[in-house]
Amino acid sequence: MPLDLSHLLSEQAKARKGSKLKSCVHYKNEPDFGFLAGGLPLPSYFAWDSVSAATRKPPFEGGLGANSTAENQLSFTVSHDSTALDVPLSSSLQYAVAIGPAPLREFLVEHTKLVHKIPYQEWELATTVGNTQSWDACVRTFCDPGDSILVEKYSFSSAMETATSQGIRLVPMDVDEHGILPEKLESKLSQMKAGGEKLPKVIYCIPTGQNPTGICLPGERRKRIYDIASKYDLVIVEDEPYYFLQLDPYVAPEARDPVAKSLTNAEFLESMVPSFLNFDADGRVVRLDSFSKVLAPGSRLGWITCQKSLMERFLRNFESTFQTPSGFSSSIIFGTLSRWGQQGYIEWLKALRTEYTWKRNLAIDFCRKYLPESVSTINAPIAGMFFVVSVDTSRHPEFATKYNSDPLAVEAAIFDTTIEKKAILVPGSWFEVREKDEQPSTTVFFRGTYAATEIDVLEKGIQRFGKAVREVFRIEKS
Amino acid sequence: MPLDLSHLLSEQAKARKGSKLKSCVHYKNEPDFGFLAGGLPLPSYFAWDSVSAATRKPPFEGGLGANSTAENQLSFTVSHDSTALDVPLSSSLQYAVAIGPAPLREFLVEHTKLVHKIPYQEWELATTVGNTQSWDACVRTFCDPGDSILVEKYSFSSAMETATSQGIRLVPMDVDEHGILPEKLESKLSQMKAGGEKLPKVIYCIPTGQNPTGICLPGERRKRIYDIASKYDLVIVEDEPYYFLQLDPYVAPEARDPVAKSLTNAEFLESMVPSFLNFDADGRVVRLDSFSKVLAPGSRLGWITCQKSLMERFLRNFESTFQTPSGFSSSIIFGTLSRWGQQGYIEWLKALRTEYTWKRNLAIDFCRKYLPESVSTINAPIAGMFFVVSVDTSRHPEFATKYNSDPLAVEAAIFDTTIEKKAILVPGSWFEVREKDEQPSTTVFFRGTYAATEIDVLEKGIQRFGKAVREVFRIEKS
Numbered sequence: 001m002p003l004d005l006s007h008l009l010s011e012q013a014k015a016r017k018g019s020k021l022k023s024c025v026h027y028k029n030e031p032d033f034g035f036l037a038g039g040l041p042l043p044s045y046f047a048w049d050s051v052s053a054a055t056r057k058p059p060f061e062g063g064l065g066a067n068s069t070a071e072n073q074l075s076f077t078v079s080h081d082s083t084a085l086d087v088p089l090s091s092s093l094q095y096a097v098a099i100g101p102a103p104l105r106e107f108l109v110e111h112t113k114l115v116h117k118i119p120y121q122e123w124e125l126a127t128t129v130g131n132t133q134s135w136d137a138c139v140r141t142f143c144d145p146g147d148s149i150l151v152e153k154y155s156f157s158s159a160m161e162t163a164t165s166q167g168i169r170l171v172p173m174d175v176d177e178h179g180i181l182p183e184k185l186e187s188k189l190s191q192m193k194a195g196g197e198k199l200p201k202v203i204y205c206i207p208t209g210q211n212p213t214g215i216c217l218p219g220e221r222r223k224r225i226y227d228i229a230s231k232y233d234l235v236i237v238e239d240e241p242y243y244f245l246q247l248d249p250y251v252a253p254e255a256r257d258p259v260a261k262s263l264t265n266a267e268f269l270e271s272m273v274p275s276f277l278n279f280d281a282d283g284r285v286v287r288l289d290s291f292s293k294v295l296a297p298g299s300r301l302g303w304i305t306c307q308k309s310l311m312e313r314f315l316r317n318f319e320s321t322f323q324t325p326s327g328f329s330s331s332i333i334f335g336t337l338s339r340w341g342q343q344g345y346i347e348w349l350k351a352l353r354t355e356y357t358w359k360r361n362l363a364i365d366f367c368r369k370y371l372p373e374s375v376s377t378i379n380a381p382i383a384g385m386f387f388v389v390s391v392d393t394s395r396h397p398e399f400a401t402k403y404n405s406d407p408l409a410v411e412a413a414i415f416d417t418t419i420e421k422k423a424i425l426v427p428g429s430w431f432e433v434r435e436k437d438e439q440p441s442t443t444v445f446f447r448g449t450y451a452a453t454e455i456d457v458l459e460k461g462i463q464r465f466g467k468a469v470r471e472v473f474r475i476e477k478s
Numbered sequence: 479m480p481l482d483l484s485h486l487l488s489e490q491a492k493a494r495k496g497s498k499l500k501s502c503v504h505y506k507n508e509p510d511f512g513f514l515a516g517g518l519p520l521p522s523y524f525a526w527d528s529v530s531a532a533t534r535k536p537p538f539e540g541g542l543g544a545n546s547t548a549e550n551q552l553s554f555t556v557s558h559d560s561t562a563l564d565v566p567l568s569s570s571l572q573y574a575v576a577i578g579p580a581p582l583r584e585f586l587v588e589h590t591k592l593v594h595k596i597p598y599q600e601w602e603l604a605t606t607v608g609n610t611q612s613w614d615a616c617v618r619t620f621c622d623p624g625d626s627i628l629v630e631k632y633s634f635s636s637a638m639e640t641a642t643s644q645g646i647r648l649v650p651m652d653v654d655e656h657g658i659l660p661e662k663l664e665s666k667l668s669q670m671k672a673g674g675e676k677l678p679k680v681i682y683c684i685p686t687g688q689n690p691t692g693i694c695l696p697g698e699r700r701k702r703i704y705d706i707a708s709k710y711d712l713v714i715v716e717d718e719p720y721y722f723l724q725l726d727p728y729v730a731p732e733a734r735d736p737v738a739k740s741l742t743n744a745e746f747l748e749s750m751v752p753s754f755l756n757f758d759a760d761g762r763v764v765r766l767d768s769f770s771k772v773l774a775p776g777s778r779l780g781w782i783t784c785q786k787s788l789m790e791r792f793l794r795n796f797e798s799t800f801q802t803p804s805g806f807s808s809s810i811i812f813g814t815l816s817r818w819g820q821q822g823y824i825e826w827l828k829a830l831r832t833e834y835t836w837k838r839n840l841a842i843d844f845c846r847k848y849l850p851e852s853v854s855t856i857n858a859p860i861a862g863m864f865f866v867v868s869v870d871t872s873r874h875p876e877f878a879t880k881y882n883s884d885p886l887a888v889e890a891a892i893f894d895t896t897i898e899k900k901a902i903l904v905p906g907s908w909f910e911v912r913e914k915d916e917q918p919s920t921t922v923f924f925r926g927t928y929a930a931t932e933i934d935v936l937e938k939g940i941q942r943f944g945k946a947v948r949e950v951f952r953i954e955k956s
Contacts, residue, residue, distance in 0.1 A: 011623075015643040018528025019636055021910050027902050034901030034939025036926035039863055040688065045542050045833065046774040047814060047826070049551070051806075052530040064523050073527070093776030129607060129778075129800050136799050145489075158497055162798040165493040211517065296524040298571035300607075320640040321614050322607050326804030327776025328529075338527060348525070355523065385517055395561050423512030430498050448514035460513025 002120050002283020002307040008201055008235055009313060013141040016316035022097075043080060043090040050089065052077040053332045058344030059353040071473045074339060078331040084095050085338040092327030098318035099311075100127030100325065104334040108303055110342060115269060117278045123283070124199015124311040127330070129322045130302045131241055134288045135204070137317045138237045141310070142202050143168045148236070149202040152180060154431040156211045159204065159239065171200050172433040177379050179217035180205065182224035189232045208273060209242030212431045212447040216246065216383040219274040226279040234284070238276045241290045241302075242384040244349045245271060245355040245451070250364050250380035260354050265346040268353070274381075283307035291333065293385070294352060301325045301333055356385070356451055359458070363387050363450035365461050370466035372475045385451035388428065389465070393473070394442040396473055411444040413472045423464035479954050480598050480761020480785035486679055491619040494794035500575075521558060521568040528567065530555040531810045536822035538829040552817060556809040563816040566816045570805030577789075578605030578781070581882065582812040586781055588820055593755045598761055602789040605808070607800045608780045609719055613682070614640050614765045615795045616715045620680050621787070623648045627680040628712070629868040630658060632902045632909040634689045637682065637717065646900055649678050650911040655857050657695035658683065680713045687720030687753060687862015689910045690925040694724065694861040697752040699709060704757040710834040712762070716754045719768045719780075720862040723929070724750060728842050728858035742888035746831070751861075761785035769811065771863070772830060778805045779811055834863070834929055837936070841865050841928035844937050848944035850953045865931030866906065867943070872920040874951055889922040889949045897935035901942035 006014075021037070028035045043369055056066075057074045066072060080090040087101045099105065109125050112118075120391060128134045143149065144166030151160065152171040158172060174184040184424070192199055203225070207217040217225075229236050263271065276285045290302035292390060304314060324330075367378045367389060377390045393399060393410035403409040411427050418424060425446035434440070447464070448457060469475065484492075491830035499515070506513045534544075535552040544550060558568040587603050590596075595651045609843065612892070621627065623645030631650040638648060652662040656866060667677065670677055678762060681703070685695040695703075707714050726739060741749065753765045802808075816824055841955045845856045845867060855868045871877060871888035881887040889905050896902060903924035912918070924943070928936060948955060 011645070012643055015645070017643070018637070021635060021904065024902060024904070027897075030900070032900060034899075034935055034942045036931060036936065036939040036943075038927055038930045040930045041771060041775065041863075042930060042932070045830070047533050048774065048810070049532040049546050051532075051810060052555075054527040054529075055525050056527075056611045068527050077530075089774075089776075093774035095770075095775045128805075132797075132801055133799050157499060158798065161495055161497070164502075165490055165495070165794075165798065167493070179572070256874040292573075293641075296526065296567075296571035296805065297519065297573045298802070298808075300800070300802065300804040314642075318637065318645065321611050322778070322800055323610055324776070326607075326807040327774065328806035328810055329804040330776075332526070332529060334908055352523070358879075365931075385519075397495065412813055419505075420510075422508070422510060424515045425503060426499065426502070426515045447932045449516055451516060452516045452518045452520060454520070457512055458514065460510075460817060461514040464512045465514075 002122055002309070005235070005284060005310060008142055008144055008233070009141060010144045012144075013313045013317070016313065016320070018316060019319065027114050028126065036354055037386040040095050043094060046089065046093050048093070050077050050079040051328060051331060053335060055336050057338050058347040060347055064351050064355050065233045076335050076339060078335050085335060087334045089239045089331060090326065092331040092428070094327070096324050098126065098315045098323060101330045101334065104330055105195070107334065107337050108343060111345065112305060114342060115272060116275045117277075118277050119281050120283055120307070122308045124308045125303055125305045126311055126315060126318065128304055128318070128326050129300045129325050130292055131239055131288045131290045132158065132162070133322060134238060134302055134304050135159055135237065136201070137304075137314055137321070139163050139166055139168060140233055141313055148183070148198070148200040149204050150200045151204050151433055152206070152210060153433055154428055155433060156206060157205070157431055161434065163204070172435060173203070175213070175215070178216065179207070179210065179215045179221060182221055182228060185225060186228050189228065199232055200234060202237055204239065205230055206239045206242070206457060207276065208240055209245050209386070211242075212386055212426065212428060213385070213388055214379070214381030214384050214386040216273060216381070222274060222276055223279050224277055229284060230282050231445060234333070236276050236285045237288065238285060239288045240275070241293045243272075243275070245292050245352065245356050245385065246383045247248045247353060247360055247381070249382055250361060251357055253365055256361070258356065262358060263350060264341055265350070268346060268350050275366065277305065283310070284289055286310065294349060299333055301329045307309070325451045359450045359455075360387070362455060363448065363458055363462065366462040370463045372470050372473065374467065374475065375473050376469060385449050386447050387450055388445045388447050389425070390443050391444040391469060392443050407440045407442050407444050410472065414468055417468035417472050418465050421468050423461045423468070425465055480600055480787075483713070483762060483788060486620055486711070488620055489719060490617060491791045491795070494791065494798070496794060497797065508621060513956050518573050521572060524567065524571050524707060526567060526571070527722040528555050528588060531804060531813060533814050536818050536825040538825055539915075542829050542833050546818055554817060556813050563813060565809045565812045567805065567809060570809040572805070574802050576604065576793045576801060579808045581816070582808055583693045585812065585815050589785060589823065592820060593747060594754050594755045595903050598785070600761070600786045600787045601783060603781055603783045604789055604793060604796065605803050606648065606780045606782055606796070607778045607803050608770055609717055609768045610640070611800060612635065612780055613715065613717060613784050614636055615792055615799070616680070616764055617641050617644055617646060620713055621792055626676070626678040627682050628663070628678045629682050629911055630684070631911055632691055632906055633682070633911060634684060635909055638911065641682070648911045650709065650913060651681070653691070653693070655693065657685070657688065657693045657699060658703055660699055660706060662704050663703060664665050667700050669853050671710070672841060677710055680715055682715045682717065684717045684720070685754065686718055687723050687859065687864070689862070690864055690904065690906065692857070692859030692862050692864040694751060694859070700752060700754055702755050707762060708760050714754050715764045715766065716763060717766045718753070719771045721750075721753070721767070722772050723830065723834050724861045724865065725838055725859070727860055728839060731843055734839070738835060740882050741828060743821055743828070744827050746824060756781065761788070764788065769774065777811055779807045790804060791829060803931050830912045835858055835911055837928045837933075838865070840933060841926065841936055841940065844940040848941045850944065852953065853951050854947060863927050864925050865928055866923045866925050867903070868921050868923040869947060870921050885920050888950065892924070892946055895946035895950050899942040899946050901939045901946070903939065903943055930939065
């Protein structure tokens with residue numbers, strides 16, 4: 001049984017009431033009932049008779065980039081009539097309960113059971129319009145203005161903005177090249193407690209393919225962080241859009257197999273880093289998933305997984321905000337997944353892994369080729385869409401004289417010079433969450449993407465960035 | 479020029495910042511640029527090659543209920559390639575700017591100009607995921623906990639819940655059978671001001687086909703209410719999902735034309751009650767529109783119209799919440815509207831009017847047939863999906879003795895008896911916003927729908943409700 005965490009709810013979440021109108025909806029399905037309590041237009045007035053979609057057939061041979069052919073194409077049509085494979089338009093285009101369409105939810109529940117091992121039974125899964133909205137719902141559900149949350153020292157700036165605009169203070173968690181440092185987190189919390197400070201209520205993190213650092217937090221650290229959250233009674237929100245972009249480790253070209261390793265579905269699932277959900281004996285983890293990075297961002301469809309009694313509060317939020325995802329999204333996504341099947345969907349995720357592993361390899365190869373080793377280091381990511389190049393600003397010959405020993409001045413010089421050379425990587429300081437009076441590290445970094453780009457642009461971008469670093473550091477090309 | 483209303487923004491709205499990352503996006507479109515700053519998956523990795531939809535062709539002869547035939551069907555396919563008639567999947571399924579897809583916005587701007595006359599130039603229109611989310615965004619943009627808003631004395635309970643859960647106090651505006659009473663509103667505000675009370679910041683109203691009362695606020699009252707809002711510096715949020723469900727006036731069957739009156743498109747537009755936008759010299763109106771009641775609720779696509787500088791604050795909210803509507807919704811809805819054209823869309827709205835006028839007529843005919851005139855009155859609505867039956871509880875022979883002169887006890891008795899007879903209309907008290915210590919009116923009402931129901935259910939529901947009223951009031955069937 002998960003713990004009762006209602007004491008962690010915000011005032012807003014506590015105040016949300018269920019709809020009295022919705023308490024009557026069940027009469028609609030009673031036979032011979034004069035149901036005049038609704039406001040749902042008749043499906044016969046909907047503007048569409050059917051929608052169709054063209055996708056690909058598992059096992060996606062030839063990869064994601066393969067041309068569409070008669071053999072690999074899969075087309076289907078969703079009408080107003082129910083079938084086992086479809087959410088019909090008569091229900092997907094109607095108002096519906098906030099938890100989401102049943103067939104799609106059932107698919108996702110089954111998928112969740114394939115991937116994660118949640119150590120309690122009373123969990124629930126509800127669809128959302130993506131992790132941005134889901135995270136906003138988390139902030140509103142757990143935090144009141146004046147509360148604080150723990151976040152990775154470098155984190156997704158839009159997610160930070162969602163919290164700070166609501167009057168929530170950010171407390172950075174120190175990280176190394178493997179992510180959040182559990183011992184530092186523990187000492188920070190114990191100091192806050194000893195000092196009588198109000199403790200944060202939530203840990204927000206992007207454990208897999210972290211944005212911006214590309215780091216994948218190892219399972220063993222997740223376990224230790226979970227235990228700390230349990231000890232200090234914190235909610236963990238894991239924002240996991242990149243979870244299924246876990247890659248094969250980077251191998252230098254000279255040692256690399258010419259053909260990418262092929263995993264069975266079971267091996268693929270086995271290789272996944274454990275979710276915080278796997279350690280969640282208390283029911284204090286809220287997991288945010290999304291199809292944005294694996295099917296398409298514009299699907300605007302994600303899901304939240306957490307214990308049932310917290311979900312009940314989320315559903316009251318959903319009823320007052322987005323209600324449900326688009327019915328077109330639900331019908332087309334479920335129609336696709338139902339035809340692929342659970343194993344077919346895993347095949348799709350494997351095809352993504354192959355594609356992104358290949359591009360990550362290229363990015364790191366280009367970095368090794370074009371960046372000056374003397375001042376920059378590359379940490380080959382094993383998940384996500386991003387790589388980072390770290391630059392030791394203290395090695396600049398004029399660090400003190402020209403830059404007044406300010407690492408951010410060197411960062412800005414590299415950024416500006418890169419733009420002059422017609423390329424752009426994002427400065428790490430744009431993502432930094434700093435404690436009051438904290439000095440910036442002398443090592444700065446830049447975030448690049450290998451995923452969201454064509455190969456020629458990737459090479460061009462890294463090459464020009466390398467030139468910019470050399471120019472700023474006055475390093476001759478060897 | 480609209481007024482600067484930034485002093486009316488909430489703390490949250492003032493605190494929202496634009497994204498630094500988004501400030502770099504323009505480099506993506508520069509030629510020969512090494513753009514590695516993005517996190518947008520490549521469209522070639524999207525799971526879908528195309529989507530198709532089947533709808534009807536204007537002018538929708540035979541009405542909305544007509545069977546689909548080769549002649550009246552309209553099918554189209556949206557691929558990844560741009561055409562003048564489509565938002566291609568390569569853009570609709572990608573992350574995008576919060577204001578919404580350009581072709582759809584342009585269609586809606588043109589539509590707005592056909593329907594409304596906004597007296598200033600600097601207005602903007604942005605897509606949303608429906609009016610529930612739009613209203614939540616309004617509350618967050620204008621109200622801080624402890625603020626108050628003015629609402630119709632009977633209003634949509636879910637919209638009320640959106641405000642109250644955020645710590646916003648509701649101040650009811652008195653209404654009569656034509657809606658908000660301007661003179662009562664003015665005297666309420668002047669009393670509050672005289673008493674040194676903090677004034678409300680927002681008027682929230684559903685001017686057309688109001689939920690639950692079905693009332694359509696006349697244009698002349700809208701003008702007077704606008705002037706009051708201007709005098710007391712209030713924002714008006716008009717929530718208008720039913721705006722295009724304006725109907726022909728009710729005519730008793732004996733005097734009714736056997737064939738419904740046919741309006742030209744120009745006559746139809748001319749017949750529309752003016753939006754608050756038409757009086758909006760100050761730029762203090764925020765209009766919420768939605769396709770939910772006119773195309774399908776599950777489209778989860780609406781739009782907000784207001785002055786540009788307020789819209790800029792809304793867009794920061796959208797970026798932190800839903801981002802954009804579903805790309806499937808955008809592509810399918812725009813693909814439909816672009817093929818219908820502006821005039822074709824008006825034809826669709828006219829077909830809806832014909833359908834809903836017919837059903838409203840039936841509902842009122844049934845009410846006249848089945849309800850006891852001695853205690854109940856019917857106000858035939860000229861807009862929306864709802865009709866209300868008012869019941870004078872003071873006419874109950876045992877009002878004082880059995881019901882302790884409590885109108886709500888009579889209301890509850892009618893409700894319970896109706897349920898026993900296997901029918902349901904919603905008690906008006908469920909929608910009531912009451913001032914502290916305010917006594918309920920002796921006239922109660924019940925909300926029924928004529929729109930969201932089949933004819934046999936409509937007749938059954940009204941007949942059984944009539945029986946319940948007679949039974950509670952001990953009236954013999956005449």
